[in-house]
Amino acid sequence: MQEQQDFKHRHFAHCESGVMSLMVSHHGLPLSEAMVFGLSGALMFAYIPFVKLGGMPLIAYRSRPRSIIKGLQKTLGIKMKMHTFSNPSKGMATLDALLQQGHVVGAQSSVFWLPYFPPEMRFHFNAHNLIIVGKEGDDYLISDPVFESSQRCATEDLKKARFVKGMMAPKGLIYYPLAVPDHIDYQRILPAVIKRNAKAMLKTPVPIAGIRGIRALARSITRLSGKDPRQARLFLGHIVRMQEEIGTGGAGFRFIYASFLQEAGRLLDNNRGLESASREMTIVGDQWREFALLAVTTIRKKRNDKMNFSALTEKLLHVAAAEAEVYQRILKIRFTCL
Amino acid sequence: MEQDMVPQDNISTYADNKKAVYATDRSGNYNVIASSGWEIEEEATLQAVREMERLAREAYVLAARGEYSPLFFHMYNRRMDIQVLAEATGLFKWRIKRHFKPVVFDRLSEKILARYSDALGISRQKLCSLPQQNRNL
Numbered sequence: 001m002q003e004q005q006d007f008k009h010r011h012f013a014h015c016e017s018g019v020m021s022l023m024v025s026h027h028g029l030p031l032s033e034a035m036v037f038g039l040s041g042a043l044m045f046a047y048i049p050f051v052k053l054g055g056m057p058l059i060a061y062r063s064r065p066r067s068i069i070k071g072l073q074k075t076l077g078i079k080m081k082m083h084t085f086s087n088p089s090k091g092m093a094t095l096d097a098l099l100q101q102g103h104v105v106g107a108q109s110s111v112f113w114l115p116y117f118p119p120e121m122r123f124h125f126n127a128h129n130l131i132i133v134g135k136e137g138d139d140y141l142i143s144d145p146v147f148e149s150s151q152r153c154a155t156e157d158l159k160k161a162r163f164v165k166g167m168m169a170p171k172g173l174i175y176y177p178l179a180v181p182d183h184i185d186y187q188r189i190l191p192a193v194i195k196r197n198a199k200a201m202l203k204t205p206v207p208i209a210g211i212r213g214i215r216a217l218a219r220s221i222t223r224l225s226g227k228d229p230r231q232a233r234l235f236l237g238h239i240v241r242m243q244e245e246i247g248t249g250g251a252g253f254r255f256i257y258a259s260f261l262q263e264a265g266r267l268l269d270n271n272r273g274l275e276s277a278s279r280e281m282t283i284v285g286d287q288w289r290e291f292a293l294l295a296v297t298t299i300r301k302k303r304n305d306k307m308n309f310s311a312l313t314e315k316l317l318h319v320a321a322a323e324a325e326v327y328q329r330i331l332k333i334r335f336t337c338l
Numbered sequence: 339m340e341q342d343m344v345p346q347d348n349i350s351t352y353a354d355n356k357k358a359v360y361a362t363d364r365s366g367n368y369n370v371i372a373s374s375g376w377e378i379e380e381e382a383t384l385q386a387v388r389e390m391e392r393l394a395r396e397a398y399v400l401a402a403r404g405e406y407s408p409l410f411f412h413m414y415n416r417r418m419d420i421q422v423l424a425e426a427t428g429l430f431k432w433r434i435k436r437h438f439k440p441v442v443f444d445r446l447s448e449k450i451l452a453r454y455s456d457a458l459g460i461s462r463q464k465l466c467s468l469p470q471q472n473r474n475l
Contacts (some may be wrong), residue, residue: 011372013354013357013358052421054422055421103437114418117350118353118389120383121353121386123417124417124422125388126464148355160439160459164426165426165428166422166426167425169425234386237381237385238376240379241379241382242382244376244379244382245383251339252360255339255360258360259368260366278368282339292378292382299382300381
């Protein structure tokens with residue numbers, strides 16, 4: 001079997017938005033990764049202390065897995081076919097049949113069991129996304145948007161990665177578009193999704209999501225001063241990893257969203273409000289990176305030196321305030337061309 | 339972030355891979371830039387990797403002394419903890435903890451051993467023994 005002839009691999013910052021961008025573009029609707037991310041309203045924050053990932057609380061800088069696929073369906077009216085399987089062999093057979101029919105197929109997988117990931121990046125995270133574009137002998141040809149070039153993965157390995165059990169288990173999920181619209185009414189859709197996302201960040205009913213979630217995380221850093229220093233170091237390192245390494249990280253998502261706001265502004269007759277919101281969101285992303293830098297320099301401190309947790313809390317509260325301000329400005333933007 | 343500020347620290351954890359990041363050019367336009375990594379991210383990743391290696395090393399010593407079953411080592415060597423292993427095997431945590439006792443582990447049925455070897459991705463023979471040296475993955 002050959003690779004689907006006209007499929008173009010591209011390098012993107014984040015797996016799920018990258019996969020959706022590549023797939024809908026392949027089906028004739030060119031959408032940038034930033035556009036996919038913004039249109040699905042994927043910018044989020046959540047700090048969930050009672051859900052543990054490797055013994056550490058879950059910190060997410062975006063909406064939950066699969067929400068980009070689902071959000072894009074909803075806002076654009078794309079029809080996606082999504083399959084999960086209880087039987088791995090059946091899941092592999094269906095994949096092969098789809099490839100035979102000429103489809104490129106999106107799939108959810110574990111990171112740990114994909115051999116092409118660098119060893120030091122292989123953790124038990126089960127909500128990775130990739131595109132399978134063909135099969136050659138025993139190898140699947142994979143377009144994984146977080147890698148610069150196309151990858152290969154042996155059948156047994158891909159099977160293991162698709163059918164790993166546990167938190168956010170992929171259950172062999174595969175997906176592909178059935179129908180893609182040829183025209184998008186940006187003038188109508190963009191203002192709505194942008195305001196909805198800003199509201200979601202500002203006005204959450206739960207104290208662990210949105211801006212309130214960032215503040216909750218900041219407070220939990222203050223409480224580290226009473227804890228074992230080794231645990232405190234691991235917790236800080238965990239925050240930075242969730243922010244910088246996993247997917248594209250928290251700061252990364254702020255930059256993607258800033259890029260989306262810029263693109264949206266241009267589509268809406270150079271909307272000044274969106275252009276300045278994009279610039280402000282860029283500054284927020286930079287502040288998230290400053291926080292990461294401060295956290296890692298705190299971890300580096302020798303055992304005897306006191307780690308300054310309150311400085312970190314303060315920095316994070318500052319980030320929360322700056323981010324909240326961007327959303328408040330966004331809510332005030334006037335869209336004239338409705 | 340501006341394009342010239344995108345870190346290019348060639349970090350070891352990327353193993354020569356690059357990550358796409360969004361950054362602005364001189365006139366403020368966003369582009370996707372390939373980054374060879376930020377040393378701050380590398381430090382955080384290595385901290386987590388070393389912690390997992392430490393757990394695996396300690397488990398190896400305990401298992402080599404016969405105080406714990408080889409399962410205890412293989413779990414950490416696969417970067418898992420009891421929570422992840424319980425989810426991957428569908429066994430209760432208290433049962434897994436019991437299986438850390440060598441006496442209990444030695445009497446496990448083939449069926450249970452198969453669940454472990456499947457979840458850990460190692461053969462039954464490997465599961466029931468310790469490697470010569472404690473190597474990773």
